[in-house]
Amino acid sequence: MNFLFISENLPIDTYASEVVFYRHFKKLVENGHSVHILTDQNSYTNRKKDLWSKFKVHILPNRKWYYLPFKPFGILKYIRFSHYYYTYTKNLIVEQKINKLIGYISGNFLMAFAAFVQKKTSLPLISFFHDDTNELNFDDDKKSINHNTIEILNASAKVFIASEAFKTNWSKYSHKFCLLYPIPTDNITSKSIYPKLTNLEIGYSGSVYNEILPSLEKFSGYLAEMNANLTIIGNNEAVYQLSTQYKQVTCLPMFDTAKEANNYLIVNCNICLIAYPENMIDMPWIKTCFPSKFIQYCMLGLPTLIIAPIDSALGKWCTQNSWILYSEKYDIKLINQLLHQALTNEDVAKQVKHLRNKVFNPNILHQNFEETLIA
Template sequence: MSQVKFSSEHDILLGVLGEVSNLLMLSIKKLFKIPYYLFYHDDTIFNRYAKLSLLTAEHINKILKAANYIFPVSDSLTSLLKAKGINNAETLYPIPEGYGGPFKAHNNDSPNHLRFCYAGMIMMHVHFDILDNILQAIHQFDGSLYCFTGPLDEFQPKYPENIIIRDLLPTINQLQSFIINNIDVVIVFYSFDLQHEPRMESSFPSKFIEYAQLGIPVLLIAPEYSSLGKWALKNNWISYVNSDDPDIIAGTLMKFKNEEYWKKCQQQVLEHINNEFNPDLIHSNFMKKIVNSSAFNV
């Protein structure tokens, strides 16, 4: 380590809270007096998964106390830290890729056949129930769900004719292009199984912010006690469903056939990407906090 040169005036350390590399960062901070910042993306250090971690509770406490500032991904995580006496923390959303192309117009050619999309990892059986319920809802009006994810060999949907399963695309730009050209509504969901997906209480799906950049309506399906559900209620999200019941989900999905409703949902997305979901604004808030905090008083 003595061969590596650090400057306490010009360098900073960035880490993700909960990773074993935090211990290396902690040593570098102490040795070279370098400011140390942490991103906090998932509640893996305080919930039941903590026992599987490589970091002990003592390690975590040392890391939290040493960090100059922590950037949790949700208000729930920020509150969790402050309840533990960690006040040098402020919510910071993940910075999305961004999108510079034209926004999609309402599909006037075939408004009765809605095309939905989900892209991201499926946590096997944890998400199979909610995914099948969404498909049952889509089947009620003969829509389609394009699902970009890993293999779903064990998934046995009730209506397989309503889902098109694709491999994850190599780049976010390819996914953006497909969604703009082929999709009417993007779906972001959590399971309703808190026992097997405890992270839903405090994590925040970065895919939501990423999808929003396209200016396409985003349907949110999550329990009200989840961080996403709390966010949706706080922001009066128009296309939010707080139930995993197929009939209730279908009731909201079918609203997107109405052009006025679709445009209202799109407008709400556009308002957010011009404000709190704006990548430049997120980056600016991050830089301001680094500059204005007591970071360099290590």
């Protein structure tokens, strides 16, 4: 089949949603399908060197001087989208014999254009929904983003969600939702869950939001008493103050790819960490967000200590799945006990192995994705 993915977020072997798209779309191509990418000029210019050559990319040009200004609502949106559709998209769909559209519910531009194209063509649209737009956006665009999110949900035949919590937030569309955990990379060399290290070596790799900094600082304050070290691989310069304040903390910049980060964790760590604020009000999007880093940690064969509110998507998952290494609070006594269990309790190893081989298995996840896509 021939698929057209419409988004500013490109399928690239990096992090977050981009790498999820890359892994699924690469497998689609390897399975004989054709994947076309329709994106804007700026997104393409910024990331073109990282795109896989077997993806077929098509560009929507930047605004020319005589274009009316774009607004994500009303007549100005309709005028711009009509121009992009009739000038650049309609013939593309015909010439490339596009069978289905793929969208990504994020932002306020090409998300809405994907819905527009679906209405014009009546082609089936299948969308990814990784982060709830209502929980992420608190600025002046919130109203239009909500409106455009509703538009693409209405236009989508199926929507891949990252956690069951989306069904609560968007109950009207729950019949369209299909749970699909973020796909990890395959062919990972798993590390023994009981590495012979003389100390607790804890690793964190991924985005470090400002909202997480107080939690990481609180956890760092426990390290000396727990005789443990923490390495943070992140993208927030503010986190470096922790390595100055606590000698047990090492901070490293983000690696270019998830593979490099994985290799570091395998060699240098025996436990991984996910540290959310205790109160969901401090980080509202964790109500629906399911962190891909947890899946990646499991694929490495590393146990993960999870500290998260019980009403967050991850907290609910831990409760429902009896995740041994879970705490809803920063209780040093409990955390110390959990870290000890991480290296001594065989049931922890069994949980990680089950997730690695079954629930988060990339081949199983992609099979579910592809079967839904082509149905």
